[in-house]
Amino acid sequence: MRKISYCEALNEAMSQEMERDPTVFVYGIGVPDHKRIFGSTVGLVEKFGSERCFDTPLSEDAMTGFGLGAAINGMRPIHVHMRVDFLLLAMNQLSNMVSSYRYTSAGKLKVPMVIRAVIGRGWGQGSQHSKSMYSVFAHVPGLKVVLPATPRDAKGLLISAIRDDNPVIFMEHRLLYYVSGEVPEEPYTIPLGKTTVLHEGEDITVVATSWMNVEALKAAEILGRRGVSVEIVDPRTIAPFNDELVIKSVEKTGYCIVADNDWLNCGFSAEVAARVSELCFNNLKSPVYRIGFAFTPCPSTRPLENCFYPNAIDIIRAIEKKLKLQPMDLSNEDFYSYENKFRGPF
């Protein structure tokens, strides 16, 4: 099968859906400008015109309400934010309006809208260009929250999100934009609320979100050479979160580590830990362990930023500890560095 990048997969999903359904439109700050949201909206304005692909004033709050109004009146808006941090300006619309509009109308109105937001990282993005925040959105009934980690999932889940009659917050990690993978050319859907096993294993379960799946895969590869078999479960959508495969995996392995691309306190990792202890406590050979961001604002300088983000090494060390193995020598391993892809200056 042909390989394309995560970014190209997002682009193809939108393009194919806009072609199929004239009510789909895409808008947001910078959507049709020369940078095209890191390339993900390339070609859309040329193909569908400025009525269906347009820039907006710097009014995240109003433009979210705008999407809600268009959605209840028969359109399928896709609102794009270059950073999750900017989406926070729309917290009122999301949690007071968008999430509850269908419910208070007792189902007379539907809200088919997609909000794409990019999780930033690296090159000194600092405290206001790096947030994940997805557990906050997943906390609110009425919203769906999707975190695709592969190009195939990016396309299939985005098409599902566009066709879904609920508001869907679709969060794309900036570093994933460079990842390539096999993606079918024709339109296809991956149901929202369906967890996947990204890597099969027998000895320990790692539940990973967003970018942490890349780190977990690297950890699994290295540990595999040592004879440790790691199973990686990617929830893909955290609202609704179907825990079935997580539970099945932990029942098999008896160990569970959650590697979350977010802070731990009151986060999605806590939700996973709670469900594992509620649903398969007796299968656990030791307590659930969680890995996430340092509980600080994200620093700008690289040495501190490296300490802020968890990585494959942290996952390897956590697994070794759980399985009571001696720490292996990692000095000759080649780990991910975003500077391989992104050299700057920004």
Add this chain to the structure above:
Amino acid sequence: MREINLALYKKVYLIRKAEEKIREHYYEDEMKTPMHMSMGEEAIAVGVCHALKAEGQIFGTYRSHAIYLAKTGDTDNFFAEMYGKDTSLQKGKGGSMHLCAPELGFMGTSAIVGSIIPVAVGAAFANKRKGNHKLVAVFFGDGATDEGVFWESLNVACLMKLPLLFVCEDNGLAVHTPKSRRHGHNSITDVVSQFNCNVRKEVTTDVELIYELTCKAIKLTEETRRPSFLHLKYYRYLEHVGVNEDFDAGYRSRDEFEEWYKIDPVNLQRKKLLESGYNEAEIQKMERHIDAQIEKSIKLAQKAPFPDRSELYKETYA
């Protein structure tokens, strides 16, 4: 115009009477929903809604009894929702602050000041895209103009030249705080005039005048392909939330109310009907008819069952 004036009176009377009934029954503690009463603003609600064509769509605030009744004429659902009963199409999930009847063009409200305004802008965008010639009107108070989202929404609507009426119902108060303690400008219409929209203002309780003003504004919006902004003054008769007067609270005087009550919108329109040739008996007959409609709706609502507990989770998601 004589027929129109009659239709306008029926609506202002219906609204006033429905709210008087709410005041009468509220103490029974069966309508457990915070009431933000419309008394005093009936002329604006009726004048604007009557001028919108039937397919026109409106959005409002938590103070929306008047616009709901003006737009829909429905009292069965209205009271069923006030009582939180299963017979309401909203199943008691909205209450007084979140009335919604999209099938009748009443598209919803918000209890967060200003938050409904961008939703109306998006709805107007959808109508423009679909070319269906539906006009949207969004109602909000002067307090909403303190909110950033009002300015964001106005800017977007003017930029995108959307078929939309902004209707600012100005009672001079945000809850209990007067404009003098909220505004760093002297005139909202002066500021709004700097945007690419049509601005009209009026201080009147004459529903006919507001109807005509709105008809002109609608024509102007269609001709200029720009949104219109209507600034209309009124006096809030009752407390911010609740069914009582609050002239003893100290932030405003009964004298103010007495002045405005001299030109009460319902009395004014009734007088006009008498002057235009309707006799007292005719008017009373029509009023009794509306009274009976309201009475019937209240009885139905009181007798109706509450929603089953299975209703709780329904419609959280599609």
